[in-house]
Amino acid sequence: MFIVEPIACLRDNYAYWLTCSETGVSALVDPSEADPVLASASAHGRTPSFVLCTHHHLDHVGGIPGIAARFSDIKVIGSSYDKGRIDGQTETVTDGDQFTVGGISVEVMLVPGHTLGAIAFVARAGGKTAVFTGDTMFLAGCGRLFEGTPADMHKSLQRIVALPADTQIYCGHEYTADNLRFAASLEPSNEAITRAIAKTADIRSRGLPTVPHSVTEERAINPFVRVQFAELRHNLALGAEASDVEVLGAAREAKDNFR
Template structure:
């Protein structure tokens, strides 16, 4: 039996830990070593690191953790990630023998060009590509790349737990409501999120099925989303890519 923990870091990052009863853990995107070291003092035993992309708030603690625990570090083939011991790419399978775990690597460019996600044990660790009710900014990739990446993630099984890198759900929800103000699934999700956050709990993970029902960036073919984009842009988008591109541009300038 594996337990999933979200260790808060910085203002809104999550460092994900998936561990067994003995504390042996896969650690995902440790931007800061301190929360992981504190958990280790309480019994966590990191056995592998997974890094989704090169931004420092996701990799900044990796070198210190590797020095402390002498474990492998799986990361995209990107020279900006110096702590990697194993370079991975799309379609690779990585195995964590200590936990009898396997993850499939999915290339999900858009936020960065070398971004990957790790899918396994009923979960997807997707960094800053897919957020609950949102998606990452396009710092390096193109709208077409990001839409294709989101489509890949959205095609995962309904029960897949989405484990993304930041607690952005409430802010993303305000934008999602502007796009689909009459979506009952979105209203239910936001009520749940408010209750979780008021209780000091993460809004994550969330199932992929719920994201498909509520996240406007996964709903570019839905009439209500298309009509919202048309009203905002003053012209109807020509296809899904045009809808996504306009949505991302709208979100970039959105102020609730």
């Protein structure tokens, strides 16, 4: 089995511990900054063996030099596309590559869109699946298209939601409340979104993270994976004839301008 624990970093970033419960072997996902991660390592008595980088942006990899200075044997795994873009990267991986963190099997999924080198890490052990999506998929949202196209993002999101229904999704930022406000503007009659807004407000009022959601939850609320639905299309001024990619592009543009 495995345990996943978020570490709050910067303003609204999450780094994560991914730890094998049998062996105690740990990986750190997306360490934005070193200080909170090193403090958490001391508090939990953990020695990370790996850093898993979803993409090269500084608010995901900025902590690596400080962490590598403390744990010198650490392997830093990032996309082959990001070679030269991640300070401290020691290993390059690409779509379909697999490795283990103790007894956890980890598979690399190339998910371009937010960046072209973006990868998701799919962790499996004891019949459980979790996916670390970085800034490609957020709870109830997706990342901005800095390098990729709407077609890239559509394909990437569809790959993520094709994982088993109970897969737990861990993303790079706490954007859930804002994302749900946007989702509700596109699908005001979607009751799953209304319920998610109430649940999110309750969780945030207690200062807790909203991660994770399951694939099933995201399929019910995330506008960027719900591009086929009529109400959402109608509110983007698109009809049944528009392609799913066109709808995703229009939704992303609307979100970029949503206040």
